[in-house]
Amino acid sequence: MADTDHRDFWEGLYADGRDRWELGTAAPPLAERLRTLDLTSLSLAPLGGPGRAIVPGCGRGHEVLLLAELGWDAVGIDFAEAPLLDARAAAAQRGLAPSFVQGDWFAAADRPGWRGSFDLVVEHTCYCAIDPSRRRDYVDTAADVLRPGGRLIGLLWQCGAEGGPPWDTTPDDARRNFGRWFTIERLEPAVGSLERRGGEWLLEAVRR
Numbered sequence: 001m002a003d004t005d006h007r008d009f010w011e012g013l014y015a016d017g018r019d020r021w022e023l024g025t026a027a028p029p030l031a032e033r034l035r036t037l038d039l040t041s042l043s044l045a046p047l048g049g050p051g052r053a054i055v056p057g058c059g060r061g062h063e064v065l066l067l068a069e070l071g072w073d074a075v076g077i078d079f080a081e082a083p084l085l086d087a088r089a090a091a092a093q094r095g096l097a098p099s100f101v102q103g104d105w106f107a108a109a110d111r112p113g114w115r116g117s118f119d120l121v122v123e124h125t126c127y128c129a130i131d132p133s134r135r136r137d138y139v140d141t142a143a144d145v146l147r148p149g150g151r152l153i154g155l156l157w158q159c160g161a162e163g164g165p166p167w168d169t170t171p172d173d174a175r176r177n178f179g180r181w182f183t184i185e186r187l188e189p190a191v192g193s194l195e196r197r198g199g200e201w202l203l204e205a206v207r208r
């Protein structure tokens with residue numbers, strides 16, 4: 001198993017203040033897309049409003065908090081405890097009530113009531129953080145927790161790095177892995193990325 005497959009690896013980075021991916025806010029290209037989603041035409045409002053959304057490897061939960069603010073029944077899952085404590089504190093301070101679950105994304109579909117129950121998966125720097133040999137498992141899990149017709153919106157990072165994390169993500173990699181279970185509707189250079197995050201791609205894909 002790679003280091004990144006172990007919870008301790010991530011707990012250690014947070015404990016040592018080496019969480020250099022931290023943006024302090026939802027990633028701007030994702031935030032813009034989530035704020036402007038037409039829920040009705042995308043069938044994302046099963047009960048007349050935003051449905052159920054999950055963010056794998058959510059860290060301090062900035063995307064989860066944004067989803068909750070937008071009315072989603074939002075869940076964040078992460079291996080590490082420390083960022084989830086911060087995420088819960090931030091939710092309480094903002095009067096929001098998303099769920100933050102400490103656990104392994106790769107086992108998410110086995111949690112009671114999770115398989116096939118989500119309308120939306122939001123990806124931000126989890127896909128590039130796991131060992132590339134597990135990318136198919138990542139996509140399988142996303143497919144398993146979504147209902148048919150559910151959507152994945154993700155910011156993928158073509159960081160150009162040798163090794164990782166973060167591991168480089170190319171559009172070809174995304175097409176190959178996500179294409180197994182998803183119809184890719186959009187895969188294009190992201191607009192509004194922060195300067196330190198050049199090479200981001202916005203992916204939007206629908207669970208077949």
Ligand SMILES: C[S@@+](CC[C@H](N)C(=O)[O-])C[C@H]1O[C@@H](n2cnc3c(N)ncnc32)[C@H](O)[C@@H]1O
Nearest residue numbers: 010021057058059078079080104105124125129
């Ligand atoms: C690079 S950080 C990104 C955090 C957050 N998405 C952000 O952008 O600020 C990757 C996160 O994924 C989590 N992670 C890695 N593998 C995981 C797994 N198998 N299950 C759950 N979380 C995982 C780590 O603990 C870490 O918080």
